[in-house]
Amino acid sequence: MKEEKLKKIVERSEVKTDRYFVDKVMANIENDAIQPKKVKFWSPFQIAIGFVLVAIVSGFLVYNISTAFLLNGNIAIPLVWSIFLLLGLKHLLFVHRWKLYLKANR
Amino acid sequence: MVTRIKDKDTELVHRVRDGDTGAFRILVNLYKDKSLSLAVSIVRDEPLAEDILQDVFIKVYKNIKKFKFKSKFSTWLYRIVVNSCYNELKKQRPKVAIEASNILEQAVTKTRDKTLAYKDQQKYIQMAMAQLKTDEALVLRLFYLCEMSLKEIETISGYSVSKIRVDLHRGRKNMEKQLKLLLGEEINTLL
Helix, strand or coil: CCHHHHHHHHHHCCCCCCCCHHHHHHHHHHHHHHCCCCCCCCCHHHHHHHHHHHHHHHHHHHHHHHHHHCCCCCCHHHHHHHHHHHHHHHHHHHHHHHHHHHHHCC | CHHHHHHHHHHHHHHHHCCCHHHHHHHHHHHHHHHHHHHHHHHCCHHHHHHHHHHHHHHHHHCHHHCCCCCCHHHHHHHHHHHHHHHHHHHHHHHHHHHHHHHHHHHHCCCCCCCCCHHHHHHHHHHHHHHCCHHHHHHHHHHHHCCCCHHHHHHHHCCCHHHHHHHHHHHHHHHHHHHHHHHHHHHHHCC
């Protein structure tokens, strides 16, 4: 089959969209623009993973920083670490409270 | 001609970036049918392809500021279409395979007595195209319908140039074979 003929054949294989296709696309875009952006929260699983990671990383950092300045076995090491973890936990509880507040006011 | 289209696209993209939704409507109108043809080549299901395309155009509108003008707008768009279709295909594979196999059965049972009308010709051509392998149909449509160069097809599909050449060669042969199978001698009256 000649190249020209094949080109015409393939051109004729073009599939046409639904006549309202463009209107649907534009309506979807406008709806998307009107809707306020949803606040995305972490799932409980992601929070748990995050908390464990924070505990490990902060524990490592606090231990190394503390040993650089304090004697080994000093009470400040677990104390500073605990403060870090409690601050992290406080933040997560704050996020959770906001989540409940936004759900109730939706 | 190609430069003019490219310039027109560039101007439209700039207007869309400035918040002109009318310009985006023009872009959708320009590329909707070719994009749908590419999507159908991959997913082999027209309603599904249209749904994918709806999402693609919304995605394009949202991310148009990420378009860097390193390629033609059409190349960027078709690449998103192809990637979205392959992602969808991973979820839909079993269903699509069954639907594609039905097309030939329907086609072969049709009578071939009369000279084919334009619409019938188009239907048979689409049926023949549906019988080609995904890669072949995609490459044929990108090359002949979208008038993309081999390099651009490489960017859009992710295939190597040598594979594209092979797919083009096989696609041409198989297209002719399928049309002969569907139309018999009528193939000479085609076009």
